Each structure stands twice: as C-alpha cells, then as structure tokens.
Amino acid sequence: MKREVINIIKIGGKTIDHEEKLDRFLNSFSRVPGQKILIHGGGILANQIGEKMGVVTKFHEGRRITNAETLELVTMVYGGLINKKIVAKLQSQNVNAIGLSGADANLLTAEKRVVKTIDYGFAGDIQKVNNDLLQNLLSQNLTPVICPITHDGKGQLLNTNGDTIAMTIACALQSQFEVNLWLCFDKKGVLLDIKDEESIIPQLNPSTYAELLSKSLIHEGMKPKLENAFRALESGVSKIRIGSADDIDLAIANEKTGTLICA
Ligand SMILES: Nc1ncnc2c1ncn2[C@@H]1O[C@H](COP(=O)(O)OP(=O)(O)O)[C@@H](O)[C@H]1O
Ligand SMILES: CC(=O)N[C@@H](CCC(=O)OP(=O)(O)O)C(=O)O
Known part of the structure; x- marks a missing residue:
C-alpha cells in the first residue's frame, strides 16, 4: 500500500x-501540500536575549552547554517567543498551526545527556516520540510547530538540538509515512568551501561525508546537522535534503536543490 507523504x-x-526571511519561509511553508510538521531552532535569538540578560552560554561541537539559567532562557525564547510568533504567523496564512514543546501532551521524552568528557548541563537526548499524538493532530488537519525543548517525564525540562528533534521525529514517523526531511539553514547546501557560497555539494553519502570530516571541512552547527541527517538515512527516511530556507518552494516542487543525503 502506498504510504502518505509527510514533509x-x-x-x-x-x-x-x-523577520523578512522568516515571513518568506512561512509563506512558502503554508503552500506545502498535505501533511507537514515544522520544527524550529532559535539559537541566535537565545544568544541575543541572553546577552541582554547577562546570560552568556558556551557551545561544544555545535551544541549548547545548558546550565540552569540558560535552560530558563531557552525555555522562554524557544517555547514562548519564537514558537508562539511562528504559530500566529501561520494562523494568518490559514495554516491551523499548534505550538508544542516536547513536554506538551508528552510529545518528546528525553534523558539528561551524560558524557564523560563534557558536562552539557540540561541537554536532553530523546528517548521516545509520542507518535499517536502526532498522528492524531495531523488527522485533525492541525500542523504541529515544535520547539527544541523536551522533558524527562519527572518534571525536568531539557534543551535538545532542533536538528536532532527533526531527525528523531522523521525516524519515528517513517514506518507510517513516506517521510521527506528538510533541514533548512542559511546556506544553499553543505559547502565544500565555507567561504564560497556557490561550492554546494549536490550529494553526500557516508564515505564522502567521512572524507569531509577528515579534511576538517565540517564545523560548528553543520556537525550535528549532518550527524542527524545520516542517522535519519540509516533509519530508512526516504528523502533527506539540507539547504536554504529560501529554496523550500523548489525543494517541494521536486527540483534539485541543496545537498541530498544518500546511501
Ligand atoms: N561545510 C559547511 N557547509 C555549510 N555550512 C557550514 C559548513 N561547515 C560549517 N558550517 C556552518 O554551519 C552553519 C549552520 O549551522 P547552524 O548555524 O547551527 O544552523 P541552524 O541554526 O540553521 O541549525 C552555517 O551557517 C555555517 O556557518
Ligand atoms: C542542545 C542544543 O544545542 N540546543 C539548541 C536548540 C536550538 C537550536 O537547535 O537552534 P538552531 O537550530 O537555531 O541552531 C540550542 O540551544 O542552541
């Protein structure tokens, strides 16, 4: 039986x-046909608001080290300001969006990350996705808009990378849907030379990815993005692309854009 497509x-x-880029993207997103889910980050705004509040955070390999104060900041910024702003903008485009954190209706249960080499603080590794909830919302024509805050089921909120949330949800839904996963960012794709905006790599497979890593051509936020993209590929997600939020129209129209992640 042919499975339904979900973007x-x-x-x-x-x-x-x-603001302009966000409006342009949401305009395109509102035209994406069929079932869809939007996951957002917001690291830059969290940094800016944090600076005003005197909360400065550190990163390790593209992931935020989240102490108690930083967790309060990111919960307010991701779960409050950004999530609600996006939902309101989508409502104005006639998309019946519903804003959620991982704690809402137990959408995403996570465990505090424990690694020997570094203390990430209140960073969460996702353990479980509430598939039934997502299916339920989608069946009512609601469009989930998910922020990068999860919870441990014992009252503790956690901060989880937005790309990781997108990947985990894509993996969880791929048994029921034909999943297209689009990781959008500010460049037109994964670049061979970070200083050359046109040096887009059209396709990446595990061996070309390993080569880029060995040549140290992947830095900062691109690291978790590609780690997540390849994990989605291993789990059987059918189509994964990394590219510009400006090109989502092209991507949905099946035009070749950005970097395709393939086996
Ligand atoms: N090879 C690469 N190609 C493209 N971008 C790269 C590469 N290596 C590092 N980057 C950096 O990764 C950034 C994307 O990560 P990030 O800022 O975390 O994105 P987002 O916030 O959209 O998830 C790019 O803006 C770029 O500065
Ligand atoms: C643990 C961790 O790193 N969480 C991320 C969540 C936000 C995010 O993913 O934002 P972008 O997509 O804008 O980078 C952070 O706080 O930066």
Whole structure:
C-alpha cells in the first residue's frame, strides 16, 4: 500500500532572526501540500536575549552547554517567543498551526545527556516520540510547530538540538509515512568551501561525508546537522535534503536543490 507523504521541515536561528526571511519561509511553508510538521531552532535569538540578560552560554561541537539559567532562557525564547510568533504567523496564512514543546501532551521524552568528557548541563537526548499524538493532530488537519525543548517525564525540562528533534521525529514517523526531511539553514547546501557560497555539494553519502570530516571541512552547527541527517538515512527516511530556507518552494516542487543525503 502506498504510504502518505509527510514533509518534516526544520528551520534554524538565522532564518528566525530575520523577520523578512522568516515571513518568506512561512509563506512558502503554508503552500506545502498535505501533511507537514515544522520544527524550529532559535539559537541566535537565545544568544541575543541572553546577552541582554547577562546570560552568556558556551557551545561544544555545535551544541549548547545548558546550565540552569540558560535552560530558563531557552525555555522562554524557544517555547514562548519564537514558537508562539511562528504559530500566529501561520494562523494568518490559514495554516491551523499548534505550538508544542516536547513536554506538551508528552510529545518528546528525553534523558539528561551524560558524557564523560563534557558536562552539557540540561541537554536532553530523546528517548521516545509520542507518535499517536502526532498522528492524531495531523488527522485533525492541525500542523504541529515544535520547539527544541523536551522533558524527562519527572518534571525536568531539557534543551535538545532542533536538528536532532527533526531527525528523531522523521525516524519515528517513517514506518507510517513516506517521510521527506528538510533541514533548512542559511546556506544553499553543505559547502565544500565555507567561504564560497556557490561550492554546494549536490550529494553526500557516508564515505564522502567521512572524507569531509577528515579534511576538517565540517564545523560548528553543520556537525550535528549532518550527524542527524545520516542517522535519519540509516533509519530508512526516504528523502533527506539540507539547504536554504529560501529554496523550500523548489525543494517541494521536486527540483534539485541543496545537498541530498544518500546511501
Ligand atoms: N561545510 C559547511 N557547509 C555549510 N555550512 C557550514 C559548513 N561547515 C560549517 N558550517 C556552518 O554551519 C552553519 C549552520 O549551522 P547552524 O548555524 O547551527 O544552523 P541552524 O541554526 O540553521 O541549525 C552555517 O551557517 C555555517 O556557518
Ligand atoms: C542542545 C542544543 O544545542 N540546543 C539548541 C536548540 C536550538 C537550536 O537547535 O537552534 P538552531 O537550530 O537555531 O541552531 C540550542 O540551544 O542552541
């Protein structure tokens, strides 16, 4: 039986931070046909508001080290300001969006990350996705808009990378849907030379990815993005692309755009 297509799209901080870019993207998103889910980050705005509040956070390999104060900041910024702003903008485009964190209706249960080498603080690794909830919302024509805050089921909120949330939801839904996962960011794709915006790599497979890593051509936020993209591929997600939020129209129209992640 042919499975229904679902588009799972993630946008990052540099789109959210730019009002015009965000509006342009949401306009395109509102035209994406069929079932869809939007996952957003917001790292840049969290940094900016944090600076005003005197909360400065550190990163390790593209992931935020989240102490108690930072957790309060990101909960307010991701779960409050950004999530509600996006939902309101989508409502104005006649998309019946519903804003959620991982704690809402137990959408995403996570465990505090424990690694020997570094203390990430209140960073969460996702354990479980509430598939039934997502299916339920989608069947009522609601469009989930998910922020990068999860919970441990014992009252503790956790901060989880937005790309990781998109990947995990894509993997969880791929047994029921034909999943298209789009990780959108500020460049037109994964670049061979970060200084050359046109040096887009059209396709990446595990061996070309390993080569880029060995040549140190993947830095900062691109690391978790690609780690997540390849994990989705291993789990059988059918189509994964990394590209610009400006090109989502092209991507949905099946035009070749950005970087395709393939086996
Ligand atoms: N090879 C690469 N190709 C493209 N971008 C890269 C590459 N290596 C590092 N980057 C950086 O990764 C950034 C994307 O990560 P990030 O800022 O975390 O995105 P987002 O917030 O949208 O998830 C790009 O803006 C770029 O500065
Ligand atoms: C643990 C962790 O790193 N969480 C991320 C969540 C936000 C995010 O993913 O934002 P972008 O998509 O804009 O980068 C953070 O706080 O930066």
